[in-house]
Amino acid sequence: METSTVETPGLLAEALATFDRLFREAADAGEPDPTAMTVATAGLDGRPSARIVLLKAHDPRGFVFYTHLDGRKGRELQANPQAALLFHWPRVRDGVQVRIEGAVEIVSDDEADAYFASRPRGSQLGAWASKQSETLESREAFDQRYARAEQEFEGRDVSRPPRWTGLRVRPRCIEFWYGAQYRLHERQLYECDAAGEWSKRMLYP
Numbered sequence: 001m002e003t004s005t006v007e008t009p010g011l012l013a014e015a016l017a018t019f020d021r022l023f024r025e026a027a028d029a030g031e032p033d034p035t036a037m038t039v040a041t042a043g044l045d046g047r048p049s050a051r052i053v054l055l056k057a058h059d060p061r062g063f064v065f066y067t068h069l070d071g072r073k074g075r076e077l078q079a080n081p082q083a084a085l086l087f088h089w090p091r092v093r094d095g096v097q098v099r100i101e102g103a104v105e106i107v108s109d110d111e112a113d114a115y116f117a118s119r120p121r122g123s124q125l126g127a128w129a130s131k132q133s134e135t136l137e138s139r140e141a142f143d144q145r146y147a148r149a150e151q152e153f154e155g156r157d158v159s160r161p162p163r164w165t166g167l168r169v170r171p172r173c174i175e176f177w178y179g180a181q182y183r184l185h186e187r188q189l190y191e192c193d194a195a196g197e198w199s200k201r202m203l204y205p
């Protein structure tokens with residue numbers, strides 16, 4: 001066999017443990033924000049778009065970030081619920097990149113409510129004020145919407161805007177890239193086949 005393919009149910013657990021270890025190393029190495037990741041999406045026109053979001057939770061079910069469902073990424077993900085995530089931690093070892101791809105689902109209302117409740121009040125009001133990715137005619141218009149949200153919620157908790165929620169990327173493949181001298185990098189790919197079996201192989205750099 002050309003590749004060292006092994007099929008073990010524990011391979012996803014192994015990949016997630018590797019992710020956790022590198023994530024901790026990134027924090028210890030002083031990465032400005034190890035939770036910052038690029039999320040790439042494409043709508044039905046097939047044109048990719050990418051932007052940074054923050055990873056707020058991860059476990060065997062997947063990797064969660066929060067956003068507006070009516071923004072560009074939200075609209076693309078509703079039309080085509082597939083995403084790619086990308087972490088780059090240059091300060092870890094000789095540079096580490098992690099690529100994750102998978103189907104996307106909306107987190108439960110309870111989970112989204114709990115995360116929203118943990119945000120600073122200003123950020124909560126901002127979520128009401130922002131019509132993410134829509135044309136903004138002036139900064140004043142945004143400030144006015146923010147002031148209106150402040151008035152509306154005066155003296156009470158800010159509820160979660162129903163179209164602001166968490167999206168979970170359920171990994172179908174996870175690749176760890178470790179930088180090395182002379183571009184002799186190491187790449188470890190974990191992937192799940194249609195039957196749900198995980199396998200692991202190396203890739204040429």
Ligand SMILES: Cc1cc2nc3c(=O)[nH]c(=O)nc-3n(C[C@H](O)[C@H](O)[C@H](O)COP(=O)(O)O)c2cc1C
Pocket residue numbers: 036049050051052053054055065066067068071072073074132133
């Ligand atoms: C470091 C950083 C973190 C960000 N985190 C988030 C986030 O967690 N959620 C979010 O909706 N936008 C976040 N943004 C803003 C997005 O990059 C993007 O501008 C916004 O979500 C609109 O993207 P869209 O038009 O593709 O929907 C972040 C931007 C930066 C630079």
Ligand SMILES: Cc1ncc(COP(=O)(O)O)c(CN)c1O
Pocket residue numbers: 054066067119123
């Ligand atoms: C628009 C927007 N939404 C959500 C987030 C997620 O992070 P937090 O909940 O920490 O604000 C960010 C972070 N920059 C953001 O810019």
